[in-house]
Amino acid sequence: MPAMTVNDAPVMFDMDPETPLLWALRDAANLTGTKYGCGVGDCGACMVLIDGEALRSCLVTIAEAEGRTITTIEGLSRDRSHPVQQALVAEQAIQCGFCTPGIVMAAASLLRRNPDPSEADIREAIPNLCRCGVYPRLIAAVQRAGRVTRRRETISAAPAPGIDPADAARAVPAMGPASGGEADGGTTEPED
Template identity: 65%
Template sequence: MSRFTVNNQPTEYRLDPQTPLLWALRDASNLTGTKYGCGTGQCGACTVDIDGQARRACQVPIGSIEGSYVTTIEGLSRERNHPVQLAFLAENVGQCGFCIPGMVMAAAALLRRDADPSEDRIRAELTNLCRCGIYPRLVEAVQRAGRAMRGEETIPAGPRPGISPEDSARLVPALVPPKTSSRER
């Protein structure tokens, strides 16, 4: 058994201690925001925060983090209003979106240690791979999030994910085919 805290919830995994954290999070805890990319720690899609450090979850056996605090993209901000998340939205960083959770987690860990990183430091520490090539926007988003964390800028919140209940009630009837009576058949 491996015990540690995940997104502020004490968690106990009854899995082999050599199980990669990635699979414990995705399969046992249903925290699917942490993505499987390469399985070798190279791409960074599985990046999570472990005790304040960005780590590649595919390379971390759960038995090695007993007593640690793990934060996934789901636990970064329940309201999705962390400065990094807001800056990524404001700078249109995401394209396909697959790499974004890992990049957000790596950027949040960096900014927790240094709220004013240089472009060179951002590029050196955020080694996550993105096939869409969002790197110039990534650097600006991290710098913008840093300015927000230092109180120098306010980033407006983007649209909330999902559909509001009011919109849902209005849209669903349009998607349901009209009922036909037995006389019309």
């Protein structure tokens, strides 16, 4: 069973060692922020940090990840306080959001190595595909995140992550225990 550290927690995957890390993270660890885009390493939607380096998790097997430290978007910053996350929101460099986790991970890796990247550095380090075309704003956001990293600028906090699971269960009954539904003898008919 391949063992590794995922988001600062020791994990062992009881799966075929040739399973792509992407599927172990999504299916076994329920870390669905890492997205499946193309499966062949072209799009970057599945980018995670492996020992601090941005790598496409669809191309890394869990056997290859054994003994290594994996950071997914969920482990980068639970409260969205990472400078890249803050800058992407501030620069409105997020559209549909599908590619965003991979872009954030690639940008975080870049800024760890180079907190003052040029436009060329950013283009080289973040080859991710974005079907919404946020590229000009992405360049500005990564440069802004670099200024934050270098303590040359601050950004007002982005909104906190969505509602907590208990509130979600109240707001979206299908996500929580049944109340007024079949489980307690009621009906599941919607109210008029």
